[in-house]
Amino acid sequence: MIHAALDCAGVPRAPEVEARRIGPKGIALIKQFEGCEKKRPDGKLEAYPDPATGGDPWTIGWGATGPGIGPGIGPGTVWTQAQADARLESDLVKYANDVSKALGDADTTQAQFDALVSFHYNTGAIARATLTKKHKAGDYAGAAAEFGKWINAGSRVMQGLVRRREAEADLYRSGS
Numbered sequence: 233m234i235h236a237a238l239d240c241a242g243v244p245r246a247p248e249v250e251a252r253r254i255g256p257k258g259i260a261l262i263k264q265f266e267g268c269e270k271k272r273p274d275g276k277l278e279a280y281p282d283p284a285t286g287g288d289p290w291t292i293g294w295g296a297t298g299p300g301i302g303p304g305i306g307p308g309t310v311w312t313q314a315q316a317d318a319r320l321e322s323d324l325v326k327y328a329n330d331v332s333k334a335l336g337d338a339d340t341t342q343a344q345f346d347a348l349v350s351f352h353y354n355t356g357a358i359a360r361a362t363l364t365k366k367h368k369a370g371d372y373a374g375a376a377a378e379f380g381k382w383i384n385a386g387s388r389v390m391q392g393l394v395r396r397r398e399a400e401a402d403l404y405r406s407g408s
Contacts, residue, residue: 251325251328251329251332252328252331252332252345253324253325253328254324254327254328254345254346254349254350255342255343255345255346257342257343257346257403258345258346258347258349258350258403259324259346261346261347261350261399261400261403262294262295262320262324262349262350262353262354263294263320264399265295265350265354265392265395265396265399266293266294266295266353267294268293268294268313268316269291270292272310275312275313276310276311276312276313277292277293277310277311277312277313277315277316278292278309278310279291279292279305279306279307279308279309279310280292281307282385283385283390283392284385284386284388284390285386289305290305290306290307290309291305292305292309292311292316293311293315293316293317293319293320294316294317294319294320294323295320295353295354296316296319296320296323323353324349324353327349327352327353328345328349330352330358330359331345331348331349331352331358333359334352334358334359334364335348335364335367335368336368338367338368338370339370340367341407341408342407343403343404343406343407343408344367344372344404344407344408345407346403346407347379347400347401347403347404347407348363348364348367348404350396350400350403351363351379351382351397351400354393354396355382357382361378361382362378362381363375363378363379363382366378372404372405372408373408375404376401376404376405376408377401379397379398379400379401379404380394380397380398380401382397383397
């Protein structure tokens with residue numbers, strides 16, 4: 233209704249931008265590396281400590297950390313698979329929006345976008361990463377090489393992060 237009134241008054245509208253969404257390849261990559269760990273015999277999922285610290289941040293489901301369902305994610309947190317799936321879906325909207333904002337109007341294929349969302353989902357670093365700056369500058373080879381620099385946790389190389397960054401870089405390159 234407000235749009236119709238503004239249109240009648242001749243007030244120009246900014247073009248509506250459709251939010252980008254992560255595609256199936258990106259979701260599959262995230263699920264491959266996040267997994268739903270600590271599945272109990274009753275089928276529910278139990279929170280577990282960060283592999284690098286042995287404590288915070290506690291994780292549950294598809295890599296969910298931070299505020300969760302109820303008081304937050306920590307020792308003793310238990311979710312159903314449906315809760316984990318719902319959290320992943322809402323988190324992916326947030327992380328895709330963060331990546332879109334960081335990239336602005338830079339040319340980005342779906343494969344590149346998916347790889348960048350996976351990277352951001354795991355690191356939270358899309359806004360400050362040299363990877364983003366190189367992508368925005370059109371240096372796709374340089375951006376792809378940056379994934380491999382994000383393999384440390386707790387000041388040590390984590391083999392799971394090495395494998396994840398290789399997979400993200402491969403997906404990113406497939407769209408370049």
